Every structure is written in structure tokens, then in C-alpha cells.
Amino acid sequence: MVQLYKQQRFIFMALDPVHIGTGQTRIGRVDNTIVRETGTNIPKIPGTSLMGAARSYSSLVYGKPEAAGQHLKLKPEERKNCPIVYTFGTYNNGNNDAVAGQQGKISISDAQILFFPVYSMAGPVWVSTSKILALADFQVNGLISSADDVLHTSLKWSKETLNLGWLHLKAKNGLIVKPPGEIENKKEWESIKQRIVIVSIKLFSQIVNSNLEVRTSVAINPETGAAEDGALFTYEAIPRATWFWSDVVQDDYTSEFPKTKKQFTARGENSGEELPSEWNSPLDVVKSGFEVMEFLGIGGMTTRGFGRVKCIADREV
Structure with missing residues (x-):
């Protein structure tokens, strides 16, 4: 049977605060809000x-930064030979000699919060819900109450209550969270697995938004060199050490991906120095772009200490 698509699940962790702005301001606690x-x-x-980050950074890895945008220099016969254009697609820019638009071969879902860091009297803990973890294929055991005012924790905690920021809840011990195998031995997982807290889905949004x-x-x-009058503004961000998960679907319906071992040069595609890893599919191109997010970041204000996100693991689902 022909494989119609391939779905890959990625787990990320923020190394810096992440600000993906809405582009709007509003009256309230924060001027510039996040999505x-x-x-x-x-x-x-x-x-x-x-x-956008995956395309931009994979283009840099390939040595062809113009492929991150409209790629106006692309010739019609080169369309299928460029791994960046093949993966992410291009469109007709309206010029008479323009290349006809080409659909990309991947779809990337929103990265949803998996574990959210919150301070407590026991130190930092990572908050989630049983439903969110189940969606990301984490196994949860040890839940003994479904009440909204109860939390379950993997902490060795002897007191009856535990605070999550300003919110105090009844605490139940014995929580066990088992991750997918690709994550189990990662140092990032080792650092949080004994500090996980599960709360009601009703409270999760409130806890997250109260601790941004x-x-x-x-x-x-x-x-x-002085401050402008009336130019003070505030903005919010998802804190560092937040975990996310996102699915990437590869729909390579033509099965004509140009396998690539080398970077782009003036001599043409696949003609320069060796790539860090060979690209055998559109998913490989996406992965190479995600790896660079650990250093160059994503979203706004990446030059001010924002935006770095590390890809911890990925697996086919």
C-alpha cells in the first residue's frame, strides 16, 4: 500500500522567553499580547x-538564503531541483518570466504547551493536564481525584496543599508520567520528571495566563540617548523551560524529492560542502531548520534574549 502521508511529532523546550505577538495592542495589563x-x-x-523559521534556517544551512523568500531568481527548470522550494513551495509573483506556483509538501501544526513552569513553595514545577499529556502520547498513572481544587504531583511532598503561583490547591502524591521512548533518557526530561504537577483542565488556562x-x-x-516621553510599553512572553509539542505532516504526493548531500553554490544545487546530515525527504529539511532555532530563535525580539527553542526529540506517529 502506498503511504499517503507521514506524520512526525516534535517536542520542543523554550531556552528563552518566547514572544509571538498578535500585532495588536489593547487596554489592560499588557500592551503587546501574545498569540x-x-x-x-x-x-x-x-x-x-x-x-517561517524552518524555511529561513534550512535555507541558511543549505547556503541559499534567497530560497527563504520569494526566490525571484529561480528558473522554471530549477523548481524541482531545489530542496527548499520542493519542501516549502513557491508562488507566481506576477512577472511574465515567473515560475508557476508550486505547493509545499509539508504542513506544520501550532505548537501547543505541554508542560508549563510555575514557581511554588517546593521550587519550580511543570504543570500540565492529563488530557494534554494523552494527546502527546504521555502515559499518566496515579490520578485519584478529578476535583478542580486538587492537584496530583510527582514531587515527594508531605504537606496537604501546594501553591502554583498565587493559587493553593490540595496536593496528592503518587503521580507517575511515562513519556514516549524517544524522550525517556533525555536530560531535559530527567530534570523535570520528579517535578510534574497535573491540574484540572478548567484551571490550566488560568494558571498559565497568571504566570506568563x-x-x-x-x-x-x-x-x-534618553527615553522617549510616553513611549513606555509592556509585553508578555511564554517563559523559558516551557515544553511544547507540534505535529508535522509530510505529503510528498509526487515522490520526486531531490536527495541532497551538499550545500548550494554558484555551480548549482547539491554542489558545495557536505550538509550536517543528508536530506532524503522534506521532513529532513524541516528538521534541519528546527535545529537552528536552538541558536537563532523564533518570534519577536530575538536580539534581546528572546526566542531560542530547542527540539528535544521527534518521532513518527
């Missing part, structure tokens, strides 16, 4: 942001 899921009001990293990072900045007058 949220409409139904739950939980922050997320949009798939469009992941797609909020920063204040001011515009600087370039001539005087």
Missing part, C-alpha cells in the same frame, strides 16, 4: 511561525 488559542485562551506558537513573563521596555531617542 493564544481561541477556545482555551492558552498561548501557543503558531504553525506559521514554525514554518511580562517585561517593560521604552523607546530610546537616537539623538539624545
